[in-house]
Amino acid sequence: MRTPLLSLLCLSAIAYAAPGVAETPRDEFFWLGEMNKATLVINTDEGLIEKSMAPGFAAGIEKVIEDGNKEGGKRPSTVITFEPLMIKAAGSEITLLHAGRSSQDMHATYRAAILRDGLLDLAQQLQDTSTTLVNLAEKNAATIVPNYTNGVAAQPNSYGHYLLGHAAGLRRDAQRIREAYARVDRSAMGTTVLNGTSWPLNRERMAHYLGFPRIVDNAYDAAQISSMEHPVEAGAIVMSIALHTGHFIEDLLTQYAQPRPWILLQEGGDNTYVSSAMPQKRNPGLLNRTRSSASTALTLALGPAIQAHNITPGMPDPKSAKANSAMVASAIKALKNWDDVMKALVVSPDRALEELNSDWTASQELADSLMRNHGLPFRIGHHFASEVVSYAKKNNIKPLDFPYAQAQRIYAETVHGSAYPQTLPMTEEGFKAALDPVSIVNHRATTGGPQPAEMKRMIADARKDLAEQQTWIDARHGYIDAALKQLDADFQKLLDASNNSSQENKPTDAA
Numbered sequence: 001m002r003t004p005l006l007s008l009l010c011l012s013a014i015a016y017a018a019p020g021v022a023e024t025p026r027d028e029f030f031w032l033g034e035m036n037k038a039t040l041v042i043n044t045d046e047g048l049i050e051k052s053m054a055p056g057f058a059a060g061i062e063k064v065i066e067d068g069n070k071e072g073g074k075r076p077s078t079v080i081t082f083e084p085l086m087i088k089a090a091g092s093e094i095t096l097l098h099a100g101r102s103s104q105d106m107h108a109t110y111r112a113a114i115l116r117d118g119l120l121d122l123a124q125q126l127q128d129t130s131t132t133l134v135n136l137a138e139k140n141a142a143t144i145v146p147n148y149t150n151g152v153a154a155q156p157n158s159y160g161h162y163l164l165g166h167a168a169g170l171r172r173d174a175q176r177i178r179e180a181y182a183r184v185d186r187s188a189m190g191t192t193v194l195n196g197t198s199w200p201l202n203r204e205r206m207a208h209y210l211g212f213p214r215i216v217d218n219a220y221d222a223a224q225i226s227s228m229e230h231p232v233e234a235g236a237i238v239m240s241i242a243l244h245t246g247h248f249i250e251d252l253l254t255q256y257a258q259p260r261p262w263i264l265l266q267e268g269g270d271n272t273y274v275s276s277a278m279p280q281k282r283n284p285g286l287l288n289r290t291r292s293s294a295s296t297a298l299t300l301a302l303g304p305a306i307q308a309h310n311i312t313p314g315m316p317d318p319k320s321a322k323a324n325s326a327m328v329a330s331a332i333k334a335l336k337n338w339d340d341v342m343k344a345l346v347v348s349p350d351r352a353l354e355e356l357n358s359d360w361t362a363s364q365e366l367a368d369s370l371m372r373n374h375g376l377p378f379r380i381g382h383h384f385a386s387e388v389v390s391y392a393k394k395n396n397i398k399p400l401d402f403p404y405a406q407a408q409r410i411y412a413e414t415v416h417g418s419a420y421p422q423t424l425p426m427t428e429e430g431f432k433a434a435l436d437p438v439s440i441v442n443h444r445a446t447t448g449g450p451q452p453a454e455m456k457r458m459i460a461d462a463r464k465d466l467a468e469q470q471t472w473i474d475a476r477h478g479y480i481d482a483a484l485k486q487l488d489a490d491f492q493k494l495l496d497a498s499n500n501s502s503q504e505n506k507p508t509d510a511a
Helices: 004-013 028-045 054-069 079-090 092-098 103-139 159-184 203-209 219-224 226-256 285-308 321-344 349-358 364-374 378-394 404-415 428-434 437-442 452-505
Strands: 144-149 152-158 263-265 345-347
Touching: 028 054, 028 079, 028 092, 028 103, 028 203, 028 452, 054 079, 054 092, 054 452, 079 092, 079 103, 103 159, 103 219, 103 226, 103 321, 103 452, 144 159, 144 349, 144 437, 152 159, 152 349, 152 437, 159 226, 159 452, 203 452, 219 226, 226 263, 226 285, 226 321, 285 321, 321 345, 349 437, 364 378, 364 428, 378 404, 404 428, 428 437
Parallel strands: none
Antiparallel strands: 144 152, 263 345
16 A cells, blocks of 8 residues: 555546546546456457347446446455446346456456556656757847856856756657657556466457557566566656656756846746735745655655565555646646746846856856967866966956956966966957856857757757657547447447347337
């Protein structure tokens, strides 16, 4: 069993309404119904069930499903609790459907199907959040802000470039989802318990009806090995998303704590709230909730790995569909909160530039410029820049106000007695330009930098990737929906035969 917190999350995590199938949760009960429908269609076609019995079996399966879909109806989640309902509806003969099946392969199949749906929901929210990130990056491509390392202002950067860095992390999460999905998207049906069955079941056709493009090839692997991996791999994805979310929020909270932040949340609503004791405080409720949701996701993501540890193959400990759906849902919630944060951000470019020009975050460019343009070794240039910063801080001088004459003096003292030019080779104009944050950002030359041309390229590349990701999500939904639609159509033929038989056997009124 998982924690009470997880149990609460489970209540809303499983229900998944398939496109075009309103208010039909794709839970364990749903998939048990689909498996029984597919088993009946396939085994009737292939001679494993007498055709004369199929219509009655179809009517029984349909009654169980219809009753379960009613408000308050029974929706059992295991084979051994689902089967009695079928027996009640169609007689014990309907257990002929169970030939070559086991709760092991059936539960492994519905767990994969439910996790598959969850991964697609997660992929869609990741897509939405990533789109917001890229849109915000494009809007702030020319917004110059401080970036920080070790909690200290380090260099000027484009805020859009910073956001694209976070978007790159989420792009890798999207890749992880696609890769994990391919491993989850395989059918275990027909493998029975450990080594298959003597019944010649058509596993490939069963997989197709349930929306799986492939089967799990090895019968032992199906329920004993791969089904243990699925929640652990999904947990690793949830963990990565939670960490990415937390990194972004913690960076914001550090800035938010400053007396005059250059980035804030729009006040009011669910974004901020006034302290109960201190009227000047506007607490960032949205940031706190997002951080908390990321922590919850991280906590739940660790669960499957811990539960799968030190147990024999196939044990149920990490397999709970409800628990693992809750884990995936927690990552969706964290991403949704992150999306809300970005839509509520208020960035002040003027205040950000003021902060940059009040500190020495541009000083590295002095060393870079001396090396690039005048052949001075970086370490000597770095020493010169460090001495400039020390003098400036001692005398409370801001970068753009630093006297060129003092720079000349410090340089001469730095290179005294060396083989390098004894007078500062930079002009006063060049010295000032090297300390201008906007100029520094705009004149970066490396691939992947914040300069306008590279920002334009990376934004276009990000949008292309997002379009491809959406196509992938839509294709996976389409494949599953088409398969289930085909199953419904083929199952309906058996139902129609049952209905026709009922009509033929109905007594007519006497003339």
